[in-house]
Amino acid sequence: MGEAEINSKGKRWSLNGMTALVTGGTRGIGQAIVEELAGLGAVVHTCSRDQINLDSCLKVWKSMGFKVTGSVCDLLHREQRENLIETVSSVFHGKLNILVNNAGMAIHKEAIDFTADDISTIMVTNFESGYNLCQLAYPLLKASGNESIVFNSSILSVVAISLSAIYSASKGNFQLI
Numbered sequence: 001m002g003e004a005e006i007n008s009k010g011k012r013w014s015l016n017g018m019t020a021l022v023t024g025g026t027r028g029i030g031q032a033i034v035e036e037l038a039g040l041g042a043v044v045h046t047c048s049r050d051q052i053n054l055d056s057c058l059k060v061w062k063s064m065g066f067k068v069t070g071s072v073c074d075l076l077h078r079e080q081r082e083n084l085i086e087t088v089s090s091v092f093h094g095k096l097n098i099l100v101n102n103a104g105m106a107i108h109k110e111a112i113d114f115t116a117d118d119i120s121t122i123m124v125t126n127f128e129s130g131y132n133l134c135q136l137a138y139p140l141l142k143a144s145g146n147e148s149i150v151f152n153s154s155i156l157s158v159v160a161i162s163l164s165a166i167y168s169a170s171k172g173n174f175q176l177i
């Protein structure tokens with residue numbers, strides 16, 4: 001097996017030479033995605049709202065031999081998304097192979113009790129920000145010549161449970177054709 005075919009996991013699968021942006025990579029599923037992609041050889045950039053937690057994760061990933069950078073971004077805000085993609089463009093020299101829209105949140109309430117702020121926060125975090133990141137990252141993805149976009153959805157987008165009306169709506173399928 002050639003050297004290029006082996007990654008840190010010692011498997012044939014390899015993402016060597018690939019770049020990835022994973023939103024919300026500092027804990028939970030996003031953290032696992034960062035570590036999986038980096039373990040397969042990708043260079044990864046991630047973001048969260050918490051600088052201290054982000055720095056702590058970056059330190060751990062460095063000690064594991066992973067190539068991961070990170071920057072603070074609150075995806076609720078359009079200008080911070082623009083700054084994030086500018087940073088990604090700078091770090092990855094204008095080329096992005098993989099965009100993982102992972103960051104998300106939920107507020108659980110009776111359907112009748114959701115406030116306008118609740119609805120806006122859930123829909124912007126889970127739906128609008130990911131959609132907008134696709135638009136902003138489009139030139140970088142096309143420039144890479146080998147691009148993938150992943151959305152972290154939820155079973156709740158197809159199965160209704162109580163207290164999750166807005167979260168379910170926010171996790172509906174995108175059609176990026």
Ligand SMILES: NC(=O)c1ccc[n+]([C@@H]2O[C@H](COP(=O)([O-])OP(=O)(O)OC[C@H]3O[C@@H](n4cnc5c(N)ncnc54)[C@H](OP(=O)(O)O)[C@@H]3O)[C@@H](O)[C@H]2O)c1
Binds near residue numbers: 049
């Ligand atoms: N856990 C589940 O059972 C489950 C099931 C199905 C789908 N999902 C989906 O999977 C994704 C990850 O879920 P999880 O349970 O791993 O979540 P989590 O543990 O709460 O982690 C969420 C990550 O996103 C970041 N984040 C949240 N809001 C953000 C914002 N406005 N701007 C930037 N970063 C933000 C958080 O960092 P900071 O808080 O520090 O910013 C954190 O790194 C979500 O989209 C969720 O809807 C989860």
